Amino acid sequence: MKKKFKIDWILTVILVVALVLYGYGTWKTGSANDFYTSAITSMTQSFKNFWYASFDPAGYITVDKPPVALWFMAISAKILGVSNFSVVLPSVLFGVGSVYLMYRLIKPKFGVTAGRIAALVITITPIFVADSRTNNMDTTLVYFLLLSIWMLQKAVDKKNLFWLMGSFATIGFSFNIKMLQAFMIVPAMLLFYWLSSQQTWKKKIFHTSLAMISLIVLTLSWPLSVDMTSANNRPYEGGSQHNSVMELAFGYNGTQRLLGQTTGTGGAFGGMGNKNSKNGKTSQPSQNKSRNKQMPPNIGKNNRMKMPTNGKRPGNMKQGHGGMNGGGGAFNIGTAGPLRLFQSSLGPQISWLLPFAIIGMIAAFIVYADPRRKWYQFTKKQKQVVLWTGWLIPVAGFFSVASFFHPYYTIMLAPAIAALSGIGLVAMLKALKLFNNKDLRFYLLPTAIITTAGLQAWYVSSYYIWLSVLILIVGITTSIGIIFIRSKKAIKSLIIAGLISIAVAPSFWSLTPTLAKESAAIPTAGPDLLSGGNNGGGIGSGSVNNQLLSYLQKNQGNAKYLFATADSGTAAPYIIKTKQSVMAMGGFNGTDPAMSLSKFKKLVKSGQIKYYLDAGKSGSGNNTIVNWIKKHAKKVNANKYGGNQNSNAQKMPGNMKSGNLPNNKRSNMMGGPQNSGNTLYDLSNIYK
Incomplete structure (x- = not known):
């Protein structure tokens, strides 16, 4: 007989809450x-x-990531029109x-309560x-x-x-979403399969080999198809130094994430944590000292935050503790070390329940052990815990030591924390039921609650002292009560009160992006969003100088490009608004060697490029071209095109707002050079 389909109404509520949190106000x-968004437009x-x-409609240069995630977005935009x-x-x-997948992964193995908690x-x-x-x-x-x-669980069960093979092929597919980041869970998958599969060791070797082949095929299919295509027949691979996807994957998006950014941006970013940093300040690698002068002065600082109107920081907010840095600066990743994830730079984004998950992981290993077996002979449930522990530890280890990543990359930890919280809670409740207060296992749940409450109280203290005190009081009181009270x-x-006490703060932090209607290039959560207004834009100003655009369109003639400029931050708003080609010569930060002077001269001579917009940004990797332009081209009178980019700013199509922060605060907070004004050059008379 087929099992009768039943709706889990609690899960349904959780899914509705998720849909509201993630989707409300995105329009x-x-x-x-x-x-x-510029790439999607193109x-x-x-x-x-x-x-x-391709970043631009002309197919000059790509973004610095593979296309798979953007394919879904482009299909959506093709159907609904380009809008936020x-x-x-x-x-x-x-x-x-x-x-939903979290629920489906945990519930069959540990019960409906564990599945619901993981989903929540x-x-x-x-x-x-x-x-x-x-x-x-x-x-x-x-x-x-x-x-x-x-799919891996299906493979083992069936x-x-x-x-x-499908499971590992999906990892290869995921490589083409964000490259090597997808491989972070492969060791956990291999370990779990070898521990859990009932096949003989010979079959395990054979099956694993086929699985790895499927992974390799799906991984390399798109990158090799690009690298084997003539450079003349495709866009330049943005973010790479030699126009190669494989170099991009293993360089800029690979080893440089771990060791620190050294190419593609003009040196190491000043806000990135490293092992030599103290008090959140980061020393630059010696090999990049000669290039540091090119870097923007305020990268790594939290430029997004506004203080409340009374001019005071909320609570006892201090620079470097939760508040200013807790808002999630583009490269504010704290100090490298084993406790980095608990620091105030990253913790308020991801680590609210990390202590609970860690203690829950330990509890699950202990509670689900079979005393009749040897310590290394894991039960089925312990093997599931190994899987999620194998996800948590390597990923946490990477973020603890890596030198170059954005705080929002820590989303990679969310599934493991969720799974171990759900599994761990059920295990700790079981320990509380099976053992008395003379057994150390009895104290696992009270310890998890009080430890988690303590960390959360520290995070919250930067904003709301009263809430911090309340979390501590409830956490301590409920933990003591669980230990000493005998009434079931x-x-x-x-227990319910204690769990609610450690769910309140992360729930509120999670609500802030929705309340602020936030959809930022550097996503972050926290009360800063409520006092700082909608960040809105992405890598550039998110606005278009309407007078400049009108002048360019009137005088563009037969030129292929509306104008050329140094970097993507300046070009993106114009591509989104006009759907016309704008050449970002050096890609994202203006440092990709995608254009040579001789090739640029040919494009000017043939009339494909008529104007160059100098946005006054430092750190360009095309200084030779820019110097040639400044020497030979004619400056256009600023009165003809509106001068500074902030003037005549117009909203993007499809409800794309320009954001509330002024351009010099919002521009390039992802690491791009700083804008000090615009100068338009007319190139059309150079070869006349």
């Missing part, structure tokens, strides 16, 4: 990450742009889908909410990684080779 937000115009993830809602919609849906925890993880409201790739990546785990009814109430 009213700014242009999200306009670096990617990708809807031709299959070639779609396949390569259409480009963010896939992330919203993948976010909700991830919540990932739903209210602040950075998961913030990231699901953007057109970044991370939420899409998490969904497909969870899907690969689901002893099915094709599920196993009273203990149940105390």
